[in-house]
Amino acid sequence: MQNPDAKKQVAIQNLTLTFNKGKKNENKALDNVSFDIYEGETFGLVGESGSGKTTLGRSVLKLYEPESGSITFDGQDITKMKRKELGDFRRQAQMIFQDPQASLNGRLTVSNILGEGLDEAGYPKDKEKRRKKVLELLQMVGLNEDHASRYPHEFSGGQKQRIGIARALAVKPKFIIADEPISALDVSVQAQVVNLLAQLQKDHGLTYLFIAHDLAMVKYLSDRIGVLHWGKLVELGTAEQVYNHALHPYTKSLLSAVPEPDPVKEKAHRVETYDPSFEKDGQEREMVEVEPGHFVLATPEEVVKYKDAQR
């Protein structure tokens, strides 16, 4: 989606966030992260556990307060939003969670869960209308009326996740953050959810921030990809650029570690190990644009080195 006139949906500038600041367990979860998400695209975010993906996603939804930097949504700085604007914003940006079990309140029926979103969106209270709307939402995610009166624990993982998606859709959002929406799911149903997400994007023109550590899935779904490591964005580019022309050694090692369902390839394949110690050498690194739209976190010397290694 290198369309130059594509509109910026979300712009993240120099975002830094530290947990437990000033305490013994201080933890810099995000460190000077900047990138944009364009309207209608899927932005994939990958990185190992603890690299700050969830933190980033939640910051964008204003669930965490950043320490410094700015996040704008549709040109509005979300950190400065007042009550009413926040309400509007909440309806436009939604989230899908990793653990489908934990993300649904086990004490509510599916129709009540979906109803909550409708309430917040100011949907009329009329019973019949509401029933229809709930049914519509359910059908949107491939479920049917039978399911409306059931409780979350009766559903399988994939179904639960689809209910979570329906809940997010209830407020008609423009932007959805999907935080590892499939990693807790069985392989056979992962595709159900991914296909559903793709379909919904097509139908409703949604923008996604798609967080995952299944790199094949990210590649499959995303237009652009950012690679996060220790709270820093180390590489950013189109899916093709990051996968096929990765520059940063961390990205490379990450990619090499992904096993492919192909015995012949897999048995020949070597895993590259990454030695992160150089990241701590104290040198200033910046995002350098090595080709249009493809950035890598590096010193100028490293850029040269990385490029050489490519050839």
Place this chain on the structure above:
Amino acid sequence: MARYILKRVLILVITLWIVVTSTFFLMQILPGTPYNNPKLTASAIEQLNATYGLDKPVIVQYWDYLINLLHGDLGTSFQYQNQSVSMLIGQRLPISAQLGVQALIVGVLFGLWFGALSARHQNQKLDGFLGVVSTLGISTPSFILAIVLLFVFGYQLNWLPVSGWGDSFSQTVLPTIALAVGPAAITTRFVRSEMIEVLHSDYIQLARAKGIGEGQVIQKHAYRNSMIPILTLIGPMTANLLTGSTLVENIFSIPGIGQQFVSSIPTKDYPVIMGTTIVYALMLMVMILITDILTAFVDPRVRLD
């Protein structure tokens, strides 16, 4: 570690100060004078108040109390003329402490045994039996138990002495049992559920998968892991023991601190009430601190601070 303890002690001191303050002012609202003679005339009371400094503004009395407290002086009892409260408590505390510790040890040991037994025979007859017995133990207030024990073993069967303290060990048996049943019952239930939980944990599965035998699995892995949480129970249990002992001491004529506390309330013997409260609060908090430190020693996951 030292810093942690220091910090805890600091918190403890602050808490104690709040306890002292609130009890002190609460005491001021209680009716009546601290003098025991109902025949005192108003002018005589005025005289006495002046002598004891009770005619000073409350805030001054409070300040004096705090200053004295800092010197370890808890004041002089009104009821026990001339006796310093520190001495009164100092002489009675060891007795209550012995009773309490005996009850705690007996209770916890039996609790550990029964609890483990119950968990290993989960859902079998023995488990059911121990379950009902331990629940019964919790639902019977210690003073009722004390009365019944006294009646049956003291009066009817003549097996054990019915009163006093310090002449023979046999005197301690009935009060100890009366007080130990509660902790034993609580521990039994607690250990049982902890142990059941532990027995279902992954590491027990792994231990079983090692083929070291069920006995070893339980001894080496299950016990330790289910015993550690018991430590957290000791604090609250101490609190219960304190409450229980006040009445039990009375029933068995044991010259302990609890008995004195109960008698100091209606006589409005401020210094004793205050002193006992402070000592109780201190014991409780120290007990909790000790168990916390102990937990850190036995549980490698817990680091102090």
Place this chain on the structure above:
Amino acid sequence: MPAPVLQVKNLSVSFQTYAGVVKAIRGVDFDLKKGETLAIVGESGSGKSVTTKTLLGLNAQNATVSEESQILLGEENLAGYEESDWDQVRGAKIAMVFQDPMTSLDPTMTIGKQIAEPMEKHLGMSEKEAFAAALALMKDVGIPDAEKHINDYPHQWSGGMRQRAVIAIALAAEPDVLIADEPTTALDVTIQAQIINVIKAQQKKRDMSVIFITHDLGVVADVADRVAVMYAGKIVEKGTVNEIFYNPKHPYTWGLLSSMPTTSTALGSLHAIPGTPPDLLYPPKGDAFANRNAYALDIDHEKQPPFFKVSDTHEAATWLLDERAPKVEPPVEIQKRQAFWQENFVKEG
């Protein structure tokens, strides 16, 4: 052909629950040869863990292993074992690595001790010997600075390191068979790669047989010699790794393979298996996969398919292999794979 180390025949396991009897395993057969890796893949709840726990007698108390089941370890039939008999099997002959390294170590015992434990028990080592052996084993599984860390407690270690420790424990008593139940699911991809390497290296070194459970086909492609695909308590297809990946016959295997994108899968071409697996409280009377199967035949809804032999090493339980069945076009992804099979593995004919 060497005799298999382990043979499982007609294994059926059911669980007594308040709602009724859950028939979790419904007649599973497989064997395991010396030195090979058998991967079991399948949907969540398909019975992979129950199968392997049964091999160690570690099933929950409400489990019943059916009378006809046979688990042959050499000459011994483990299926009829009493609790006390299992001790010589567990750890010594068959060992197990569990899924979650964060919870599978005893938090109150040093790691060194936990590794030494099975050595003392099964290899008759003294405490001291076991300790030394544990140290060597820790180095073996790639724990850096083992001397320094042997007296650490589990909570001081990261997930990857703990999983290495769990592997060391499994290897401690030199078992013939190692069962790894999703040993990498809880780990990051990079760590996963390391753990897989440790298992592979140790297997080679010790000439061990491994049963590797996972639902990640990528991992299967990496580790397995042979693969068994499970669905709803049954094995639906088994064969060598190449047969399963390049010439799958069962529609479920097709679904599985084509629902996983590779780095070259184009957007929109991912195939999803619709619906959810059946509830094993009420197993369907026909093929359990039938109602999610786009290639279902009428008979699939009525009658369970037998195994059809595809090759000496490859069989699949689907009526599609019956001679009366119509020819069907598998999904595109599978056609590609089959083309690759034709090209590389089927030389003549």
Place this chain on the structure above:
Amino acid sequence: MEASQEFTLVGIKNEAATEKINKPTLTFWQSVWHRLKKNKLAVVSLYFLAAVAIFALASTAVVSQSDANQFNTNAGAKYKSLPPKSGLPIPLWDGKGTVLGSADKVDVYEKNDVKQNFLFGTDNLGRSLGKRVTVGLRISLFVALAATAIDLVFGVSYGLISGWFGGWVDTLMQRIIEVISAIPTLVVVTLLAMLFGSGIGSIILAIALTNWVSMARQVRNQTLTLKERDFVLAAKTLGGSGPKIAVKHLVPNMAGTIIVQVMMTIPSAIMFEAVLSAINLGVKAPTASLGTLIADSQSMLQYYPYQILIPATILVLVSLAFILLGDGLRDAFDPKMLDE
């Protein structure tokens, strides 16, 4: 022919059926009930408590509070301390007892020429113990329930606020709890009871004021875990306000914890009332609670054991039932067992 028909490709017959859930829907409460039923003791306790509750309520119509205080002021010796008499030849329940000062067992009713049968006997003033125990049970239950209700409202709100806001609010609120729990309950309760004077109101208050702490702790801990749960986050992203989320999402998910806690608080309140009575801070005389009945008849144990054993047994049984029911409910609410 037929064979070939069997082998026709039909594919997925019914798209919707693939998503069908076979199990009948169980609401949360149904499934709790289902699991509770497995615990025989808990069910028996439940029925027992229901019976006790009904009895306590229904008896208001038959035995009024003042009824239980009636006795004949001019024929004390006649009605005083009569043993339980069922009217049937049941040992220990036949009106036979010893008259103090002599060792022989006689039918005291006959001896005193009393026509009436007192099922539970009479007390030292000749009041019907049956009536007194009835009223006592009622009062004790009332005290316990009222104290528990206050404790419920206060403890739950306190815990919710502390846990939900976190940060310094939580720290402060937890410190307060720490201070309160540093003073032994008996001290707090006696001081309070002395302050307010004796009487039902002050006892209820005193018990509630000391009991709420553990409720607040539990609720706070639950709030802390629940508020990190994704479904709460989801509600936040939908724009729900704090109180709304607390009521709609937190409280229902804590229902189990809260109910179990209540089941533990009630008996402890009943017992505490008894302890208070034992140090003369019980309900207003001559109204009896189980506690005052026990406390006042402590000295009877040697002479008329039934006078203390009857109320004590009832107290223990009621407490026991609450605790057993609480145990059952704890398991029934255990989320780990939710899907079983």
Place this chain on the structure above:
Amino acid sequence: AGWWGSNPSSDKNTLNYAMSADVQTLDTSKATDQYSNLVLGNTESNLLRVNSKGEPAPDLAKSYKVSDDGLTYTVELRSGLKWSDGSKLTAKDVVYSWQRMVNPKTASQYSYLASGVLNADDIMAGKKDVSELGVSASGNTITFKLDHAMPQFKYLLAFANFAPQKESVVNKEGDKYGTTADKQIYSGAYKFEGWNGTNGKFKMVKNDNYWDAKNVKTKTVNWQVVKNPDTALKLYKQGKIDRVSISNSPEMYSANKNNKDVKSAAVAAATYLEYNQANNAFLKNQKIRQALNLATNRTELASQATGGTRDAAVSLVSKGLTKTTSGEDLAAYVKPGYTYDKKKAQQLFKEGLAEVNQGKMKISLETDADSVISKNTVDYIKQAWESTFGSDIEVTEKVVPFKQRLKDSQSGDFDVVVTNWNGDYQDGSTFYDLFASKDAGYNDGKFTNESYFAAVKKADTTDATNASARQDDFKDAEKALMDDANINPLYSWKASSLVRSNVKGVVESPVGLTLDLTYAHRK
């Protein structure tokens, strides 16, 4: 045996006793409770000691004289008196003790008893120096000068709190004086040993320095504190103690009253109801008060509520307190004829209620919660009144801690209150002076009864030295009290105990030292 050791009740040299509460202090001037006084009374001697006839007889004093106007008492000490530590006991020690009592710095709660001794009140108020107290010594003679005649003064000379104290010991021990057995010295028949201030086991050992040591036959008196009355009874029956009270509960009394060891003794204590005649409109009405009194069946009350542990009251003054000149019990002599008459009560109540005209009478009945008997008492009275007057009356019980009751009584914050009064000495005035005027310290109901006031005044002044005139004054007072129904006497106390029959020589008094073991011994 076995568990219990040998039976101690046969050892001739020792006696064994139990007390039901802790000893609180050995400070002679400060002891207020019964048990401290019990110890002090047996280990400290005063000038006089009440003998078995209830008469104060010389103890440390060789003799004493009273002047005709009753204002001067001259006492001669025995010669060669010694303290238990061997030091000399002199007249100075007696004077010092009196001075210490009234010294405001001492803060003695019994100092008020000295009121009436010359200058005592001014000294207590801090207006005069202690040296100006009307007690002086010269050689072996001590002179007491009084403000006014005090018929009871001779009892004070036997009172434990006024026993001599040695100044040097008091000063030496300072704050700790009397806090343990060895921080006190003794002038009585026994020395106190083994008490550390809080423990519950101690003993009295024969004091060889006591002037009459040759007549003290018992070497050791063992004491233990047993708070549970049932336990004490058990110990008695096991032979471990020689005396046990059975008046603690009606049941205990009934179960043991036929025991051959039972011994009953008078106690100078009475229980009566005070009616609030200052604040309560109903109780201001004489007819209502009379009705309430008439509706009180004292005999039934004593048998039902107290189970016979107390005797029904016939007068304000308690039974057995003292005797008249003719040897009759004072209570019997003065009894004005309280009766129970339901009919008359109902009628008077109706009339009274009509006079007050405020509808239903709602009153509270207050008592302190110290025993089963006091609870039974209020239960009984409530029931009695309610069943007599039906729905016209509603009685609410108010059971409060002792201190609270005291405060409420003093501040007039009650309707009807149960008051227990323990006399201080064996003379009627210890009761009648309670209500000497409307503002007298113990006239909590604030009643005005001029004929009562006049009779009491006469007894205390004009007739102070005339015993037979005084007893008639008391009789008049009782009559006035009953006629106006200012109070409602309920019962008179007595002490019933089981006493080992082989123990002889114990002197029991209704007041002061209730159990004098000086000459007690086992036969």
